[in-house]
Amino acid sequence: MTGADPGGSVRQFEVSADDDGIRLDRWFKRHLPQIGFATVSRWARTGQIRVDGRRVAADDRLAKGQIVRVPPGGAPATPRAAVSLGPEERELAAAMVIRATPSALVLNKPPGLATQGGTGTKRHVDRLLDAFAEGEAPRPRLVHRLDKDTSGVLLVARTPGSAAYFAKKFASRSARKVYWALVVGVPDVPEGTIDAPLAKQPGTGGEKMHVDESGGQPARTRYRVVDRAGKRAAWLELEPLTGRTHQLRVHCAALGHPIVGDGKYGGADAFLTGAISRKMHLHARRLVIGAPGGERIDVVADLPDHFAASMEQLGFDPGASDAAPSDFSPPPRSPEDQKRAARAHAKTYRKARRGERRGRGRQAGHRERRR
Template sequence: MSSNRYIIEDIFHGKRLDWWLKKKFFNLNFHYIEKLIRTGQVRVNGGRVKPSHKLTDGEEVRLPPFIRYEVKPKINNRNSSFSLSERVLYCDKNLIVIDKPYGLAVQGGSKITDSVDSMLDSLNLGPDEDARLVHRIDKNTSGVLMIARNFRASKMIQEKFFSSKIKKLYWAVVFGRPKSDYGVIDLPLKKKFTNKYEKVMVDANGDEAFSIYKVIETRENFSWLLLSPVTGRTHQLRVHCAEIGCPIVGDKKYSIPGLKNNNSNYGFNMTQLFSRKVILEGKYDEKILVEAPLPSHMRSIFNYIGFKKNCNELYEIEKKFEKKIYNS
């Protein structure tokens, strides 16, 4: 096989072409990779494809002769003060669950140098393992994030997502209070592009999107919500909360004019959305439950507002909520 032709291995089956190229050729940025694909300089099985093309093991990817594989050097990451192995909440032969810190992107991009994806090596897995992401949470959302230990595990986890055998619970601090203590938000979403950035909006022609919420507590003009996204659309919880008149505190992209608190000392300038818990069904239908500890920026705002639910009360609220989302 010549140096500019590659056969896709089974561990990359189902991955996007642009992601594979970035993984294989770390020195190429995503913008340049997209240009190479769109201009036909990258071919799959001799044909032109889109950057989003899902690879199949055994496919041949042909690259321009000037693109060469380079050994990725060991670099001092901005987040090198910690490794992902220090943030592991749960681990078995297929799955690793970490507590993702606030401000760390899950995947890299043209303006992102540090990400969970770029730090997967710090999990220190075995030589036959290839850790890979199976879902995403926003850069400014901290908490539970699942990582598959290999390709086969990632397929198994994705199948659990598709069959609704994985449930995710979030906490959020929002402005105002929803009209009812419990509800289902059914609003289709669609990505749209403005002059400045991409934004997700409610659109009758968009993808269906469902979110379930429960009000845990309300103090003054702030509410503490328990949320579960039934579907997994980009920015789903953030848009849905804003659309019911209760935008998430600190969320600048989906804020509502007039609803603002400039007190940065207590975390009001940080997105108050937290990936609290994941529940997945095991091989024998037993439930695996993994929780993340409350991050410091959310603890600060809880103390400032005066939320006071104790552990026993929270346990009962979440237990009832979990029954509802499994019956939804």
């Protein structure tokens, strides 16, 4: 990779295997760090960056072999100034740490705390990382993210070298993650893989995803029902095999069983009556990832209070599952059982898609009447 072109000409780069699946903005940070994030965002917004000749967004993911067209110039990245944290923020930062190694800090992110800042978001994990940059210690760096309302394991790199190492691990899908989720109702098929391509839903400004069989990016999630509370709710283990935005939330909703508390994708049907919290019940329970020097990080994050209370209310025993990803493969089944499971899964999925289309039709009719 080259830096800024003194000749001021358009540059083209081929995406390598090591960068397969990386976000465009992170690709720039890795290979053209002298170009600031604001410039990358503006170039993408105005169509000056092209991937295989097409316009892209700053958070779109790249694939091996694609050609990235980069315009000449670009404002240098502005060094980030350290922020002054109050005692409460420093206490929160310290309380989140569940494992510290020479290469990483592993945090248990609470629900409601954003990973990064944005418009109107002043309190976030990235800001709190200044608490760990004392003296000569470099400031830790984010290498992956969790949604604001998702809790659980979040790894941050302690050095620039380990940040590059972990970023490659996540981009190559060699980091294994297990999530716990409470969902409304109980899937007909107790275990399987949801294979449903995802794309940004038109008209939402990229803030919402949906299943798009023809134009979506590949997205696969392995799931298993750990326990059930009658027909009211189920406790699932989820293992994302790809890393699309909101993947687990959209896939559970597409299965016909939205995550409890996820009104964005489940609407009013995502909430249970009684004493069950209205907060989202999605938790990054376990992370297994290789680290520099042959180290292996394997961590489990405790449940947040609202999730633990709902588990107790529904009669679920957390000790019933503490599966590492390597233990997460379903047991062998006979060909007949596999065929029955596939037919039931397909039926459930088609039913969910019909319901989704009917819901969109009702919304369109409602908008038309309002006009």
